[in-house]
Amino acid sequence: MVYSREVEGKLYTFGVSGRLYKSNVLLYDHQTESLWSQMMEKAIAGPLVGKRLKKLSSVRTSWKNWREKNPHTLVLSRDTGFKRNYSVDPYEGYYRSLGIWFPVGDVRRDLSPKEMVLGIEVKGKAKAYPVSQIGKQPGILKDEVGGEPVEIEVAPDGEIVGVRDERGEPIPAIFSYWFAWQAFQQKTDVYRGKR
Template identity: 45%
Template sequence: MKNILSTLILFFAIVCQVNAQTKKGFDLSGATIPIVEIKDGGPPRDGIPSIDAPKFLSVSQAGIAEQDRILGVYHNGIAKAYPINILNFHEIVNDFFEGHPVVVTYCPLCGSGIAFDAEINGERKTFGVSGLLYNSDVLLYDRETESLWSQLKKESVSGEMKGRSLVKIATANTTWGKWKENHPETLILSEETGFGRDYSRNPYPGYAQSAKIYFEVAEMDDSYHPKEMVVGLEINGMHKAYPFSELAKSDEPEIEDVFQDQKLSIRFDEDSQSAEIRDDEGNIIPTVMNFWFAWYAFYPETDVFKF
C-alpha cells in the first residue's frame, strides 16, 4: 500500500510538472522568460483570430473618419493603413509588401503596434495569437514551429525558434487624416475580414484612460500615468522613452536629442498625437508607441527624455 501511494504521489508530481511547462498546448520548457509570469489572457489559442488574407481599399473607398487612429506602414515603396478598431479584434495581420512577408501586430493592452519582417532565415513565418501574455503584452506564435514570440521583446521566448530576434519595420500610430496627408496613395485595410465583428465597437472601453491594468507586470514606475503614451527607442541595445507629455512642452516642430552618440530629431504632432524619430541623415528610425507601464515593464533600465 505504501509503495502504491508513493507511486501515485510521484505520478501526480510529474503530471503537475508537465502541466506547469505547458500552457494552451505550447511547450514552455526552457523558456527564456519566467513561466510563472506567462499569463492566460482568457481567449483560447486563435480565439482572437489573425487576419491571414487581408483585403484593402483605396483612399477614395475608405469610410473612416479623419481622426480615427490607424497603424501605418510604409515599406518597399508601398503605404498601408491598418485601422486600430480592426486591430483591436485581431491583433495580427499576416501581409505582403511587394511579395515580401510582413506581420503587423497590435496589443490593445499595451497600446503597442509593431510591424516585423516575417521572413526568418529565408523562410516565411505566419503568426497567430497564442492567448498568452507576458508583462500584459501579447505573445505571438508562428504556425510553422509553434514557437512563442514576445512582441515588445521582439524575440522568440520558447520553442524551436527560441532566442531568434524579429526585425522591426517603421510604423506610425497616427490618425487616418495625418497618414493619408503624408501618403495620399495609401491603401487601407478593409473591414471585410471574413469575421463577424462589430468594428464600430471598442472592446476595451475606457481602458486607455484608466490607471488600472488588467494583468500583473514585473516592474512598475509611477513617474507617469500608466497609460501615458511614449515613443520607445532602442539603439545599440540601450533604451529610451519619449513621453508625449514631455514632447508637448516644446513649441518647436522638431526637438533635438542625442542618445548613444547619435543625433536625433523628434517630430511630435500634437493634433494627431503621434511622433517619429529620425537620425541625422533624416531617416526614420523604427520605434514603438506604447503605454508607459508596458515600456517600463520590459525595459526598467530605460532612459527617459525630459524637456
C-alpha cells in the first residue's frame, strides 16, 4: 500500500510501532508518535487521532511485468543502511500482506479465512473479490461497487493488473486475507461471479 506522507499540509515520516490492532501492524509517525492503522487509513490514537491517510495508487506485480511496462523504472536498492540478508525471507514462505500476524475474532464464513481477496470500497460500500476466482477469467471484469461501475483488469496469466472507474481513473484496492478484510469491512459484499 502507498500513502501520502503529507497530512493536512504537514510532512511526517513513519516507523513500525510493534503494536497490533486486529492483527494489523500499526505504524507510528516519528513527529507526534500517533498510532496509525493501515486498514482504517487513519490515526487511531495520539495527537493526530482521527486524521486520515490519503491512499495513492500502486500495484503489486512481478518484477518482469513491472519492468516490461516501465523500462526506465528505478528500483529500491539493497543498500538500505541496514545489514540484512535480502535473499532470505524472514517469514519463510508464510504468505503475508498488510502486516497481518495472527487471526482475529469470529470470521464470516462466506470464504475460507486465508482466501486472498481483492478488496474495493466505493462510497462506503465494500466488496471482496476472491483472487482465485477472478484470476481465472482474463480480460476486463465489469461490476458495481456502491452503485458505481468498477472495471477490474485481469492479465492473460491471471494477474490482477488494474482497478478503474468508468472514466479509466484508478480506484484504490487492496489485497488481503478474507479474515482481515471482513474484520474491517463487516458489511462487505462478496463477488460471486457472473451468472
